[in-house]
Amino acid sequence: MSRRLLAVGLLSAGVGVGACYDLDPFLYSRTRVDHYTLPAEGDTPEETVSPEQIEPVELVVDGQVRLGAAYVKSTQQPPRAYVLYFHGICCNLNQHISRPKGLANLGYDVLVFDYRGWGTSTDVQPSEPGLLADSQAALAWLSARSGVSADRIVYYGRSFGTAVASQLAAHQPPAALILESPFSSVQGLVRDSSNMDLPGGFFSKGSWDTEGRVASLQGVPLLLLHGTADDFIRPEFSQHLYSVAHEPKQLVLVEGADHDTVPQRMGRVDYARTLGAFLEGTRTRP
Secondary structure, eight states: OOHHHHHHHHHEEEEEEEETSSSSHHHHOOOOSSSOOOOOOOOOOOOOOOOGGGGEEEEEEEETTTEEEEEEHHHHHHSSSEEEEEEEEESSSSSSHHHHHHHHTTTTEEEEEOOOTTTTSSOOOHHHHHHHHHOOOOOOOHHHHTTOOOOGGGEHHHHHHHHHHHHHHHHHHOOOEEESSOSHHHHHHHHHHHHHOOOGGOOOSSOHHHHHHHHHHOOOOEEEEETTTTTSSSSSSHHHHHHHHHHSSSEEETTTTTOHHHHHHHHHHHHHHHHHHHTTTTTTTO
């Protein structure tokens, strides 16, 4: 069964039980752990770094919430750019460290963090405002660590992380915004998965209106990456976001890539070239 069909089943079951159904457990598919392993070795050489390149970090939000995080340093110093990475809905930092390691091997320093409720982060209920506070704390840490202002840092979101990255971009615009396999909003996700024109609030307390936030950005370069074989979040979402975004913008549809394999299907050389060309001329240099 495809993941899109699974989503349809979940949403249809929710409709069957009435308005008490809540999509939030699906959006916030959290896995708790008491510590991270943060393996330096990856499944491929492209996702393998030396142990000293990974620095465990703890972020503090408003003096109350603590977030597990990791800073993955490139061997190239100064790096090509500083990247704030926003991961998808499932699991925790142990499973999401691979993509930042791959970016580090392309010359970028990357901060990746677990949102509240994930991994070792404080076990409080996630929410749209709460994840904004988490993102702002992560950005403040990276800005202080790198010595560059927020508008010289790249935001890179993947899957659900695209919604979190776009939310922060609407409040604190970055040097550039990269969205891999994004959806438009909770409303759009519900409509696409269920074929029922129900209000997003019927399913989730948050709207996660990436479409509106992307449309509001002025002067922020936008790169959209999406696999043509993605059966979880269809490539039409990226095409729609591209249509509402302002220039400069770029849409890359990766032939044969599914929800998880965009960089792999592109290949290391093309992936690196695409990121490098997109960031050329932006205010990302240290």
